[in-house]
Amino acid sequence: MEGKDPLLSVRNLTVRINTPQGEIIPVSELSFDVHPGEILAIVGESGSGKTLSGLSLLGLTPKDSHIRGEILLRGTPVQNLTETQWNTIRGARIGLVFQEPQSALNPILTIGTQIEEILTSHPGCVQVANQTTFIRSLLERVGLQNPDRIAKSYPHQLSGGMRQRVMIAMATALDPELLILDEPTTALDVTMATQILSLLIEENRRRKTSMILISHDLSVVKNCASRILVMYAGRIIEKCDRSRFFTEGPDHPYSQALLRSRPEGGEYTRKNGPLEAIGGQVPPLWDLPPGCAFAPRCPRADEKCRTTVPPWKPHSPVSDREPARTPTAEGSLCFYPGIRTQ
């Protein structure tokens, strides 16, 4: 991967939304790269901004929102594209598996028609000799038996796991170079989840495509990802290699707590003691504490953490791929001295 230009570069991506409670910043100053062939995981508790970050990368931000920062796809800025321009990228160059397949599928069209629409809206994107055979093979590839029946079905006639697999089939139909998978296995049983993940990893290796895997399931992340971004209250609080994350452990107290709350192979992580829940809750975005957003729950927080964001002092040299981040006045970033970037 070294020396190759990133497929996707995100710089200081910030999303502001006007809500009845006031303006919130659910995605704040996100900066990261995704390299060709890489599987990058984004983890974090519910509400940390994972889905919104993924949607922003495809220009799918909510109404009443304002986006700032840069999204570069193979070096070309895409953050200010028109809807028509975005539509040439969505599905064709970046595929998305939505967290909630039920709401992403059109309820009044059969699955087959929805796949046909993808093909007709991106003519020439993939060579298809026979549409029926193509749709059948797509559905078979994600482990759906009786693909002809599935193609004739409406979304409500399928189970949650079937819909999730249909979404994966649709997102990969045009062979996009980047696939964003938002909790792709939550509706699947363990066997099917393993099969689907194996399929995606196989495709990733064969076609050298990249993936952003959004998941709160660290077991899934451990099996797939090469790098991990940990999000908290809309910010990336740590970037870590997969091997380091799961062997030496991450540096940030929040990432460490997340890891300790992971059941391992059906048993608790005995090495680190019993399974731990992280006390307290993610603070509401309209009422973030003045210092570090994790400070109220952090066993290592001191008075300083509660009032100011500690200065950024990288443990090892910052990657030259990404600019060094500096704490911002509005920030809640827990970059205490000694934390490692990579």
Ligand SMILES: Nc1ncnc2c1ncn2[C@@H]1O[C@H](COP(=O)(O)OP(=O)(O)OP(=O)(O)O)[C@@H](O)[C@H]1O
């Ligand atoms: N359209 C919207 N309007 C207002 N707030 C929103 C909107 N979409 C998301 N949010 C808020 O942004 C924050 C991040 O939401 P997001 O869906 O990205 O979280 P998540 O990390 O994906 O959580 P989960 O693990 O539960 O899927 C949440 O506080 C959510 O309430």
Ligand SMILES: [Mg+2]
């Ligand atoms: Mg989500």
